[in-house]
Amino acid sequence: MATKALASWAVNLSYSSLPPEVVRAAVASFYNYAGCAIGGSNHPTATKASTALAPFFGTSTSSILGSQGKQKADAQHAALINGIACHIHDYDDTHLETIIHPAGPVASALFAYAEVKRPVNGKDFILALVAGIEAECKCGLAVWPAHYDIGWHITSTTGSIGAAVAVGKLLNLSVEQMQHAIGIAATQVTGLREMFGSDTKSFHPGRAAQNGLLAAVLASKEYTSSLTALEAKRGWANVVDAKPHQLDKYMASLGKEWETAKNSFKPFPCGxxxxxxxxxxxxxxxxxxxxxxxxxxxxxxxxxxxxxxxxxxxxxxxxxxxxxxxxxxxxxxxxxxxxxxxxxxxxxxxxxxxxxxxxxxxxxxxxxxxxxxxxxxxxxxxxxxxxxxxxxTHAIGSLEVPLTEDLLQTKFLDQAELVIGAEGAKKASERCWALESVDDVASIAEVL
Amino acid sequence: MATKALASWAVNLSYSSLPPEVVRAAVASFYNYAGCAIGGSNHPTATKASTALAPFFGTSTSSILGSQGKQKADAQHAALINGIACHIHDYDDTHLETIIHPAGPVASALFAYAEVKRPVNGKDFILALVAGIEAECKCGLAVWPAHYDIGWHITSTTGSIGAAVAVGKLLNLSVEQMQHAIGIAATQVTGLREMFGSDTKSFHPGRAAQNGLLAAVLASKEYTSSLTALEAKRGWANVVDAKPHQLDKYMASLGKEWETAKNSFKPFPCGxxxxxxxxxxxxxxxxxxxxxxxxxxxxxxxxxxxxxxxxxxxxxxxxxxxxxxxxxxxxxxxxxxxxxxxxxxxxxxxxxxxxxxxxxxxxxxxxxxxxxxxxxxxxxxxxxxxxxxxxxTHAIGSLEVPLTEDLLQTKFLDQAELVIGAEGAKKASERCWALESVDDVASIAEVL
Known part of the structure; x- marks a missing residue:
């Protein structure tokens, strides 16, 4: 009953149950995400997508990062474009055990939707972010490494599920609705490794953000799916993995071993x-x-x-x-x-x-x-x-020698300055670090 | 070089090269599609989706079928919702060799986009529809039956590719752009059979329509993907099939054996x-x-x-x-x-x-x-x-005893009357049958 276990855990997760290091890691993950999304925002891979899709944009609720609140789109398109931007420089966060880049799909969906469902305060945002990151990393661990070896881009294939759980948490879904959200997300298996080296690699986390956002919104209106989408005979894990999956094992570790706390941040934008x-x-x-x-x-x-x-x-x-x-x-x-x-x-x-x-x-x-x-x-x-x-002995950015907050800040500023200038980058950095205490996450968007 | 073979064939396909029986089958496929989409449009599976997603709708360019032109959305959402509606009653067309329901993903994307790119005349629409149906059925044949047996809903997993080729044809993509469109579509592998029995089954052809539409639009703005997305070692066929695929064999049969002509139509809305x-x-x-x-x-x-x-x-x-x-x-x-x-x-x-x-x-x-x-x-x-x-000896609707045009019309009217009344259904039926001769396909939308 992995799907129900995950849904139930996520629905019942409370802020007070998050260990301080998990909160810190979640804030750092969001912070690093925002810097990377700003940094990638003026790259052709992002601008080609926003140019192509602008004719389809709906009501301008949600910010395109890097525009300091000046460019907006509907939440689905904002999630896609920010999700593309954050991955372009291969500079985003890494869950080393699965090489998932967890924040991209989850934060892109969540941040875009937080501007619709105003006000979402910092703590609720962090809670949803953690739920989403845990969901995608546990699913990833359950099918690692065969899933990746077959040819799936694990960041997006699990990212859809993570984004659904995160937005579902923000929407206060019931356990059964959350199971449906997981199912609708799981059926959208996006990301072939064959696309590495092309614009489509960055498309993957963006589309995963959309997949999950769409899934949660549909489930909130009673759209149904399988209640056992992850573990069923013809469900997600069995179809996308080449070996018997380990869903039960990893779902049992939810809330006991925190994957969010294991997220790492690259110091340099290269291999x-x-x-x-x-x-x-x-x-x-x-x-x-x-x-x-x-x-x-x-x-x-x-x-x-x-x-x-x-x-x-x-x-x-x-x-x-x-x-x-x-x-x-x-x-x-x-x-x-x-x-x-x-x-x-x-x-x-x-x-x-x-x-x-x-x-x-x-x-x-x-x-x-x-x-x-x-x-x-x-x-x-x-x-x-x-x-x-x-x-x-261990390079900076490894689990043994993690990036310090100072270096993470330098990384943010170095990227953001190129797009929104030194003054803008400083302001954006301060606002992102203060995530936990903001009353309305949308207030951060206008400076990113 | 299956991806290039498919792209090149589709780009070079001309209306004059379509055998008459293929044109007839394409018109019948569209006609049957339209009836099913109208018939499913007032079912909760469709209305839940449109209610949930209405807040994200962009500029109202494209018709939600069953509303006689009164409800519109941006092309992406119209494609999704019409794609859902047409599959709800399990009454859509069937390519019997692969049990793909070909028209849903392709026609949903194409019809929605034809209302953006006005005017698209009937012949260009039919040409794009055939290109899309051939693309999805050839891809489906190449991975049948192992792909379906693993647990993939073959209608949508191939439908994304078919929709991309169809819209790409409408957009006059170059061969290389078409290869990229196929790649962007192929990386979005949507549809697990586990979802059968829930609303998500009908979501599959709808999302496939969106996947393909999105892929073609991105490729038209030089968004890149793999040029060998279908056949590469970690490309679509190898990742989603359990056996060595047969892409080359079926791509070689493009334009020689027409899958569109083998499309069949169910006389009854049940197993x-x-x-x-x-x-x-x-x-x-x-x-x-x-x-x-x-x-x-x-x-x-x-x-x-x-x-x-x-x-x-x-x-x-x-x-x-x-x-x-x-x-x-x-x-x-x-x-x-x-x-x-x-x-x-x-x-x-x-x-x-x-x-x-x-x-x-x-x-x-x-x-x-x-x-x-x-x-x-x-x-x-x-x-x-x-x-x-x-x-x-052979039930009506089989390849041996196909549904006659009269029965196909009765099927259309029986479904459409329940939604848009007898008068409306008659008008819609006439307009759809006349597809080949219309100057602007968008003129059909207003009566559906």
Missing amino acids: IVIHPVIDGCVQVRKDMQAAGANVEDIESIHAKVHHLVLELTGKRTPKDGLEAKFSVYHGGAIGLVFGKGTPSQYDDSVVVDPKVTSVRDKMTATADESIRADETIIEVKMKDGKTFQKHI | IVIHPVIDGCVQVRKDMQAAGANVEDIESIHAKVHHLVLELTGKRTPKDGLEAKFSVYHGGAIGLVFGKGTPSQYDDSVVVDPKVTSVRDKMTATADESIRADETIIEVKMKDGKTFQKHI
């Missing part, structure tokens, strides 16, 4: 395998600065890395921002030159800037069997013979 | 296994009338049937219209009492009407190994000892 190198080079730069050493005086850079780093990101001379995401050498160079890796350091102009390429060309990397995927050893030799070394 | 009995009893009634015999004077009725008839539809004393759909005895009774089986004969009041139940209770049925699924032998004994017998 996760490069993260240790960027982290290491950022730290070497600090040591160099403390010792009065200049980047111009570097003789050579060497990184000992996990073999996947060279297999996946061995591009020696990337020509633009997209190629740079697959170059560990660009990653090392920006760490040393800028002391950070934000979307600005992946701008096409930066990738071919001689200040960057001259450092990049001094770098070598070798795979070493003793190095784990989130580990690296960086060695920088200066022209005067001095050396700087850094051993990164 | 297909009861159809021979209703057909037989309707014919016995004609013989009785010719001989001056009255239904009241029947002593007993016996039907020799295929074993599935009793397994699936053996309900002796149905209590309402829904239960009656699973009663071969009700089917026989309405054939003898009314000489037809239309939605009116499945009204709750008719099911408990003594005129019907007294006949029903005189009926027995036995399974016989020699009887095929579309066959029956009916024997009616009168109180005066006279008997009437009818051997139905």
